[in-house]
Amino acid sequence: MPAAPPDLPRRYLGVPLWRPRAAFFELTSCEGCQLQILNNEDTLLDFLSFLEVVQFREAMTEKAEDYEIAFVEGAVSRADEEERLRRIRAQAQVLVALGSCAAFGGVNQLRNRWADPALVVREVYGEAPVETALVRPLSAVVPVDLMIFGCPIRKEEVERIVCDLALGKTVTHPAYPVCLECKANENLCLFDLGEPCLGPITRGGCNAWCPNERAGCWGCRGPAEDANVAQLLEIMRRHGFSDEAFRDRLECFGGFASLPARPEGLPA
């Protein structure tokens, strides 16, 4: 049988596959999430067969502007980024916030602890005029259709989500916390090893990436549904961890900033 011409839609189990034209962008970030896109060499060619990549500054010189999906890494921290993001939003049918910086501001938002951006500039650049603003996640500027959590993103999860998109399936995230995945992996509890951990309140889906390596969770994926932060504070105190250590982890990636109230008695 002759091979189907390449412009016919590919099918999977009888379902026509959408091969979206995809573009990758980066705002304020370390570009690590895009590096993850280029990782997992064994499945990279299969992954690329699901997407027609038309723009990816870090990896290719050619570019086209008629993309359907925009993957945006990084937070918004300057006026030109806000403008760029609005242009991307106007073009894309699906806007994906790629990683913790795009979803929550990521580690970048830690400098928002300094309420006045001018003070931050002075701390690092002295009197030089350097433009910046408060760090915001993408959703504070434009509507976001989909978030891919993590610092960094997990390539296996991106593959699953892109596959779902191409098949027209609804993309879902686990509601349960990292703690559940950690237990399923039969790890020793980090609390018993003397390490603080946000696993009980952080959204799962990473397969307990850090706790598997005996590093406590820092909450890079933001809160699980029904996260009981106050109860975790109690548990942390009972294990002798300082409130400051708890706060450091809660505020590290910005995912918990959206919680309605901070637990009573936690230092600001």
Place this chain on the structure above:
Amino acid sequence: MKRDCQVAIAPLTRVEGHGNIRIRIEQGRLLEARWEVVETPRFFEAMLKGKTWENAPWITGRICGICSIGHTLASIRAVERAFGIEPGPCTTRLRLLLKHMETLQSHSLHLFFLVLPDLLGVGSVLPLLETHRETVLLASRIKKLANDACDLVGGRRLHPTRTVVGGFTLYPQPAELAALRERLQAVLPDLDEAAALFGSLPLPDFQRPTEFVSLAGTDAYPFIGGEVVSTDGVRQTEDGYRALTNEYLVPRSTAKWCRLSRSSFAVGALARFNNNAHLLAPAARALAAGLGLAPVCHNPFANNLAQLVECVHVVHDAITLIDELLAGDLEPDRQPVRPRAGLGVAAVEVPRGILYHAYQLSDSGRIMACDCVIPTGQNHANIQADLTALAADFARRGHGDQDLELLAAMLVRAYDPCISCSVH
């Protein structure tokens, strides 16, 4: 002969971060050649102020997705030096092994996926899947090995998880290291093939006398800590890094620039090679000789060849490190941490050159001040100087816009700049 030339690249592709190139030549005269760093600043030094030491490696690793292992190791070393912690033999070897694998990953990504398309006249690696499929598969094998090794030793290929002040949270099993050793052996023929390919593709012939700065090896090709040297004869301790970097601000860059004996200097693989070629593994020395690379080489495009030579070196050295670990040094040696007041400075050779982290810590281990000096920040002034010389040379000879555009892009790319990292 073409007398007018305009180049406006904004932003430069196939590099990490946002930088622009602007060149204007009129009547055969160079009017402007600018390297502009337009990346958004991130302010890590402000993020860390007031935080405790535990936060430093975790947060500063996020300065860069490509060299996050190097940042994490520099941060850990700075805290350990402030607290007076001397890492144990197993930790020391595993850290170097992890660094080597980051170097292999970063160099191979740069050489095959970012540089090779230029040498073969295409815009990205994607068309090479059709024309040079075996080469792309070979590159993927090298990169995958390096990534897998980083997962094994550091817990994760980027933003590592096992690396902590005092040691590692988990240590690899002997069988895992033995399996890695076999894969490292198996990748050596791939590197030979890569060397033959790059050796067959001529690099632009361009020279500009340059000061090269790197760590100074004593008995080994240097990667972590020790004295710093320059080809102009400067010698300085790691603690005296400020005397080497002399950071200053320029209006067209959100990254700080650096100078030393001259108005600019270069760091990175070529600088390491120029200062320490005699300390390379024999196979890496032989490769350098085969490629016609000899110290002191003043062609910035040769940085790509130095990276290739370093790939061979780190694979050989990684095998030696694993042999030492398997011969008896693989004993978990994580040490307790007792904070004390002090200044901790660390110099680590990451893929793009020397990275410095310095923290002023209080007696409870709180970060009172923090300073990070990034290799690409040290290279910016030199990139500018090279770009000016290259464009001036071009203006004299007169070629087409597209030739100059490609050459200028290739020049900046040869530095393998990590621009978002440099605007930390």
